[in-house]
Amino acid sequence: MTYHRNNWRQVAGYAAPFVPGGRAILSTVDMVGELADAAGLGRLHYVRGGRPQIELPWQPPGPPPDPQRADAAGRQAWDLLFSDEQKYGARALLDHVGNLLIPLPPAELDMVVRRFGPQGLERWDALTHTEDEHGEPAYDWRRQRELFGWLLRTVSPYGAMLVGTAMPCSQPEYEADCGCDDHGWVLPTGPFAQVDGAYYTESWQRVSGSTEPMSWQDMDQGRFGTCWLLTGIQAVVQANPQHAPRHLRTEANGTVTCTLYDGGRPVDITVVPDLPYGHDRLWGAAGHSTDARYAETWPGYYEKAAAMFHGGYPAIADGGYTCEALELLTGRSAHEHGLDLRSPWLVHEIADRRARGHAVTAGTHGRGDDRERLAGGRLAASHAYFIKDVDVAGGRICLGNPWGDGADRRMWECWLTLAEAQTYLGAVDSVPLR
Incomplete structure (x- = not known):
């Protein structure tokens, strides 16, 4: 097992030669650990070359769904989405769709999203980027973020994954620099954040324990060139340990919302909780382990939200300036x-x-x-x-x-x-x- 925190395996390996039968005991423990590791990896929701879409437990807020009302609103919204945007105007069609769907309780909105499926969601996504005669999109960037964020925060976990897959502009994309096809997205099973105890790294370096669930100590850059962003996060969290908990939160359906700033104005970026994965490890930022079953994931979601803000991982993965990160x-x-x-x-x-x-x-x-x-x-x-x-x-x-x-x-x-x-x-x- 590759989990570093409080590395008992390391300590046991160091002490085994001095304990009668210690090597045999450790060998047995290692074999059990390897079997557990293999079983744990088999349960990871990882899709090579794609995004996971699975059903997860969800308790929708609000009243019980009314299937007839959801069906009626969904049919009208579908007809509007596939109307002639040249004749009616993409912005007007999108506003009408919003007026139909925003009043729906979460459970009914989720029914509509599922019924839309990839075809309807792709059309909805494309319509927000349809340009008018002046070259302006129907919805500007901030309005697009509001639309995608509302959908991702409101529907079920499966509905959010469906939106993240079928509405391409709702989530950032990445391409690995190694040129192989062993890459995709995974739903980590590790903790979002936790309070550390002192631990030893694999090279026997003792790390003092942090007293905050989201600490500057919890950072492993990963394979993207985002040092400019991650050091900004570390500096901010070290100066104010409450900054990250106030700007990064998990929603009731498991999606993650990060508050960033655009010209001094706060912008909420909501993302699906999957993270880049490849070569049996988290590909982006993580805590002290890149194992998706154990790694603290909050650094990866900060990185993903910044990628969404800038238009994809390629926009942040080739370096930047720390002054931009701080702003x-x-x-x-x-x-x-x-x-x-x-x-x-x-x-x-x-x-x-x-x-x-x-x-x-x-x-x-x-x-x-x-x-x-x-x-x-x-x-x-x-x-x-x-x-x-x-x-x-x-x-x-x-x-x-x-x-x-x-x-x-x-x-x-x-x-x-x-x-x-x-x-x-x-x-x-x-x-x-x-």
Whole structure:
């Protein structure tokens, strides 16, 4: 089993030679664990090259459904969706459909969505993007998000998965960079978030326990180039542990809503709870394990919501700027609070910002490839970090790496002197959270 937290298997393996019969006992436990692992993997809802669609328990809010009313509203909405948009106008047709379906209780709306099936939902999706004579879509981006979010939050878990599959613009897409076909989407069975205890990584690094269900310690970047986003999340959550719980929530039907900011205005992005999967692991951000049965999933949903905001995983997977991440996450301008790297008081200024509740991030120089190493192998080039700690007396700052405990210790938390920071860092950004 690959679950890292409180790694009992590691401790047992270390102690086995010193216990009579210890190796035999551990071998038996390993065999049982492997069988359990195989059975657990077989129960994962994973679709290679597609998205899972399964029935899950759901208690709809509101009154019991009236099948006749749902059928009548669904028939009228279907006729409107497939009317001539050139004659009536796509915006008018969509508004009429909304007027018919919005008053329906969740159970009846779910009946309509199921009856629409892929054909009706694909038409509904396409109609929102139909352009008028001025090249403007029937629904602008924000209105589209409202439509998809309302549907995904209201219907049953199966209905939400159907919407996520049949309405392409309601969910982000990704393409793996490895060129194989062993990729798709999985419904994780691991926890959304939990409070950590101290644990040991696979390389025997002890990690102090966090006291929050969504902690900055819970981050493994995964295979997308989203360090710029994930370090922003870590910096924000470290500065204000309540930020993530207030901006990321699970809905009653299992979908996940994340509040991001567009030009300072909050935007709720609701996504289906499936995550990118391939090579028997979660492909994107996760907690301390990439095993979909055990990994804390909240980092992956933050990443998925940001991908939806930007138009797909490719739009965020090739890198970005931490100042953009801070603005996306908090709605506050990072440009107004950037620090001068040439200042001899840089370490003191960073310490002052952190003391006043700022989230602080940094980025290294480079040409877009984080496989290049700097500072004697302690830093990755063209990579984003958050300011994990400051030693004012020693004139040093500590950079936290979103690669998490998958990196070796010196890259996981790298201490830099003022001279090294001024040599290797290209920018230091911050935003206030208090």
